[in-house]
Amino acid sequence: MTSTTPPTDSSSSARPAAGGDSAPAPAPAAGPASTSPHAARRSRGRVTTVYLLTCAVIGVAGGILLIPANWVSTVLFATAPFASAVLGGLWILPAVVALRLLQRPGAGLLVGLISGLVIVPFSGYGFTSVLTNLFWAFFPEVAFLIVGYRFWTLAQHYAGAVLVGVAYPLFAWASFDLDSFPLGLQIAFVALNIASGVAATAIGLAIAAGLRRAGVARAAARRPRPRVDAGDAAAA
């Protein structure tokens, strides 16, 4: 996880807002552990609990989707290894939904982590599922990571899908033993992976658009402008 996780600082909005009960001074009475040096960090890369739990719930939804997908993919892999590539895109779907809906750094990876943890008891692959899902979730995220999360365009989502379509076969070269296959099948495998990723991205974007229309996740989504923290402004 990258810069998204200043670990323990509370956001000032998260602090019990009643005030008055413990803070005699008007200054933002920071928790005993968080003193002024952390204030700058906090306002820059703050992660709210709402953001964390929204990612968690998208991750869980993704996990519920991936439990059956995981078994179908395993059976396909065992019988016709190349057909399992068709399902590959499902593994980036939760990350795409989260990134499009929230447009916040780290949303894809966090969703990947959670969806991996959720399927651990059901996947049959143990904790490897966490690594698998993190691997897949990294690629939808990386198209935004390399621009420092400065802009969020549709093209970046699709670029991530193409990237994972190429990267997964390279990564899985060994486990599929792709060397032993004819060249035509190798190309078809990569093409299938890319197609699957692009299709899943399109579905994910549609789901995110539907959720936006429903008006959810406003609290966790990116603000149009960086929000001025009232507490920090008062302290300055």
Place this chain on the structure above:
Amino acid sequence: MSAGSATEVGATTAAAPATAATAATTARFDPYASATDVPRRRFLHHLNPLATVLGPLPAMVLLLFTRSIPQPLAFLALAVLLLLVGAAVAPRRALGLAVAGIAMVALLTASFGFWADPRHAAGTTVLLWIGDYRLLEGSLLTGLATALRLTAVVALTLIGGLTSSGVDLVRALVQHARLPYRIGYTALAAFRFVPRFRYELDVIRAAHRVRGMTGGRGPIAAVRRQFSYVIPLLAGAIRHAERVAHAMDSRAFGAFRTRTERHRIPFRARDVVFIALFWLATAAILLLL
């Protein structure tokens, strides 16, 4: 999302006073259960989850690069031996796993042997002629190597997967691997969201039915109906997550850099010994075979 899978995931519901949710999800699978009642000789359950994950990790990575047959076979034997001795698995489940493992090796050998490029196995015995297709002994051996490799990797993951829960892994990561506890507790909360989806789905189905939104009969209508649940299901779940987040914030979750733990997952000398021995065994198998 798929309705069928959510039913299997009955667990104790969150502290929310939703009585319907509690009724809908009987406690068949509790992700928070600790394995304290496992006998002591089943030692894998009494190790830190980090140890059972870190121990086999180098072997799993190295297995991806092997092409031989003896090495994956040795790792498979090691994993099965450890599971037989150190893991408390119900006999029926153990039998199921054994059958699944053998079936996996057989199936993967056949399918990877079938798909393999015959030019790589040129010069070996032809086992099967079907019209234009020839199955070579060399192809089948390549398939067997792949099958054993993948089965060995799965068996190695089961060392951690069968003996510890995701919840304990998260706790161990927070306590020993410097995972920020806000992330860790997000993951712990996530396990509670699983049964919540079942409840939300029931509500949405009832709401659709009461408004007559059946969309007709037949398989296509059924699939379309499933898809029509996705947005309301996710929207409801996200709203629930926001409520939980506000509840946590109002209780000053994350106010301090560190926090106390209710469940300690100790990292003891035996964990270090397990990891060291496993790494030694890995090195020995790689060097000797």
